Amino acid sequence: MSRTAVITGIGVVAPGGVGVKPFWDLLVSGRTATRTITHFDASPFRSTVAAECDFDGVAEGLTPQELRRMDRAAQFAVVSARQALADSGLAPQELDPFRTGVAIGSAVGCTTSLEREYVVVSDGGREWHVDPDYAVPHLYDYYVPSSIAAEVGWAVEAQGPCTVVSTGCTSGLDAVGHAVRLIEEGSADTMIAGASDAPISPITLACFDAIRATTPRNDEPATASRPFDNTRNGFVLGEGSAVFVLEERERALARGAHVYAAIEGFASRCNAFHMTGLRPDGKEMAAAISAALDEARVAPDEVGYVNAHGSSTRQNDRHETAAFKRALGDSAYRTPVSSIKSMIGHSLGAIGSLEIAACALAIEHGAIPPTANLHEPDPECDLDYVPLVARNAAGLDTVLTVGSGFGGFQSAMVLTGPRRAGRR
Known part of the structure; x- marks a missing residue:
């Protein structure tokens, strides 16, 4: 089993x-x-x-x-x-x-x-x-x-x-x-x-x-x-x-435990490219996303929210925007995306776990945290980044969270709510 x-x-x-x-x-x-x-x-x-x-x-x-x-x-x-x-x-x-x-x-x-x-x-x-x-x-x-x-x-x-x-x-x-x-x-x-x-x-x-x-x-x-x-x-x-x-x-x-979420998909890739630089096409992050979705048996159009790495650097924001489009296809334009780094900064190795916590709580409370300080969107970042105000997401049960690190590390994780958990 x-x-x-x-x-x-x-x-x-x-x-x-x-x-x-x-x-x-x-x-x-x-x-x-x-x-x-x-x-x-x-x-x-x-x-x-x-x-x-x-x-x-x-x-x-x-x-x-x-x-x-x-x-x-x-x-x-x-x-x-x-x-x-x-x-x-x-x-x-x-x-x-x-x-x-x-x-x-x-x-x-x-x-x-x-x-x-x-x-x-x-x-x-x-x-x-x-x-x-x-x-x-x-x-x-x-x-x-x-x-x-x-x-x-x-x-x-x-x-x-x-x-x-x-x-x-x-x-x-x-x-x-x-x-x-x-x-x-x-x-x-x-x-x-x-x-x-x-x-x-x-x-x-x-x-x-x-x-x-x-x-x-x-x-x-x-x-x-x-x-x-x-x-x-x-x-x-x-x-x-x-x-x-x-x-x-x-x-x-x-034992009757309260379950916030199940972690049903995880994958990591490396771009083997540059210590701090990123390929603009987002291919390796997209590969990690697709592998995590496949493991979780989640189709791209079933993702209800994407917690972005969203570091606030131009190359990263554009890189992962391209990765979302490559991995999620047309549904990328219909899926809410946000970055909590806009509110709590970038705590390096810790931020990925803080973002997992945010994802589990988004499922728990049926709400999507906003991207703060987003007043003038970059034209090259043309997805729905949930600007300024949190969004109601009642019934949210599938969340994707991603991370990008110096050295070329790219990781993706899929969390599912208790209603969906165990489908894999």
Whole structure:
């Protein structure tokens, strides 16, 4: 008998609010959480705007030892995992530890703490030979992104498969896709899966300044992220985390779990083309979309909503517009598309999981989040991008979400509502 993975718990740390309700309320209101950076003095950089999380680890139940030990990204992941487990109605002691796994995506791992501690051991960069006496005991944990998955595993007492997936900006999609495969093949019955990134740091700003990928619209931080708008000029950096409880469908139904959505199709491709560039025809993203739809046994005209990567860069917006047309055919013009990055920025590896959360909640609530700040559509982006205002979508039961990452990574996932789940 085929096995299907379903989402039974969601946990979110996002710009604009911690928890599922504040996250969803922000999205359907069309409000933005982008602002001038407050974490540090960003004035020397080309781009000084970001979507920061107002996160208080103490208020979220982290102990002093956890706060000292864990990087900000790990803190986000652990808090999101605990939220998701509580939302699912499961307690760690109710799980079979050897049949419970963890898959966490992250593009830049523990960058914030690693950079901070390098500044300390190098005396502000003045010493080539660093002094290890000034290093914190947990410096190695900041060096290896696997520490994030380990922290989540310890938090939920999982002793099954445990991994970090790091494929740039598709990490959040790919980690959940990996978790789905483990459930489908029978290696796990329950997976704690998602992604976390906290990249708002000087080194990250410097990296994106160097390639001019982020927006210099510093005087309008609240409206700086403008996917598919003709005035866009780069993405807005973000941070955050979304983690899910994924369960094998029949086991979830047998225990009476609330099912948000089933994940019935997933595929990933690489363009083997350029580290940051994209082919204008969108062929490789279209191939991923078609493969995911085929696995889910969903026809292009059955997709009720597309959650776009929508990074707010010209080449990406045009690339995925072409991909939607290639993969969905004429139905692409009739299918609502939107980008939540317009409201919560681009949190690199975490954004794919935050977008999965938005898709599951869109099915749950029958509503499509808008693309904020879309006042002047790019003529080359001529699909229905749901500008400015959320749209009622009662009965929505099939959603496509896509991601595109530096290095040429392209991923697509199909979520179906409980009414449709299990048709595969």
